[in-house]
Amino acid sequence: MNEQPQQPRRDILKTGLALGCVGAASSLPFWSRLALAQGEQIVPFTDVPETFAVPPVIPGSVHFLDTRAIDSFYTPNDDFYIVQHYDQPAVAEADYRLHITGMIDNPLALTLAQLKERPKVEINAGFECGGNRSALFHGLIGNARWGGVSLRDLLREAGTQDGGIEVVFYGADKGTESIRDADAEQNFGRSMTVSDAMGSDPILAYEMNGEPLPHYHGAPLRLIMPGWYGVANVKWLNQIHVQDRRFMGRFQARDYVTLARRDIGGVERWEERSVTKMRLKSSIVRVTRGTAGHTITGFVLNDGTPLRSVEVRIDAGPWQPAEIDSESTQYSWKLFNYAWTDAAPGEHTIVSRVTDVNGQVQATEAEMPEKRTRWENYGQFPRTLRIA
Secondary structure, eight states, X not given: OOOOOOOOHHHHHHTTOOTTOOOOGGGSOGGGGGSOXXXXXXXXXXXXXXXXXXOOOOTTOOBOOOGGGOOSSSOOTTTSOBOOSSOOOOOOGGGOOEEEEESBSSXXXXXXXXXXXXXXXXXXXXEEOTTOOGGGTTOSEEEEEEEEEEHHHHHHHHTBOTTOOEEEEEEEEEEEEEETTEEEEEEEEEEEEHHHHTSSSOEEEEEETTEEOOXXXXXXXXXXXXXXXXXGSOSXXXXXXXXXXXXXXXXXXXXXEEEEEEEETTEEEEEEEEOOBOOOEEEEEEEEEETTEEEEEEXXXXXXXXXXXXXXXXXXXXXXXXXXXXXXXXTSOEEEEEEETTOOSEEEEEEEEEEETTOOBOOOGGGSOOBSSSOOOOSOOOEEEEEO
């Protein structure tokens, strides 16, 4: 889990590799080539309306990336997407306690300082909101290096008991919910099986890209569940509870639920499924024009299953292999480039698709299951542009 860190672009600029001074692309890491070279220009997409704009980061707001501007392996902390469901509580570190309760042998109440005394683990993890979609040009995404403590180690220290099947994570953020005309104040909560929680990858993060976890991203502590949609990565985490039954909170059982039609034992049924692990997805985010031709850039997100290939298609032509960033790690986003050396003047439609080692191929929109909720949008995303 202690992967080698990659240098954010803000540090690249400090070391002299500024715009226009990058030099030969082949001699530099993939992610450092995301910054525009001297004379390189972005080709505008014609599918982006003139009114499209990214909102500023303000209290209570949703923030998303302008994916056309991705220029580093790590998303800067102040540009990583933000979605919240209740309030955005300010939790003082001096008063903070993480409580581990329920079907355990040793209940724990840990300060942040006590958590930091434990072995530190770090992991690259990128994820997207379960409601990320083409209308936002898939901007509800981010990729960061998270530092914290192993969830499995803490659960082992607490001693999970036989019969416990679910681990519930509660945040300090709260709001009022109505169920059959009865109102009740609830904290945000999500859960997973004990088996998932005891995996080697989940961490409780107090750092983001080498800095203390920012307020909007759940300070002082949040869950990072690599390979899962953002909703599972509970922010402002203050309680972990082991129980012998399914957790049925709003954002587990009534919202962030995909309602889709599928074949169940030979019968077509509408199935309700909680949004958990990320679906296999790629998207083209930028096209640039340089001295050697055009370059198409995009990203891949999935649940951590190794990839076989990423391909790009121009108009109705054949699928062509793209270059995947070799420094990507299991749960990071995977950035890719395609050298479009024979771009002809005129209107074009471009699209990407990703295939994993199991042979699963990113679905076209026509192949997507019929669904009636806005969650899990992973279909191929065609982009349009005009080459002068």
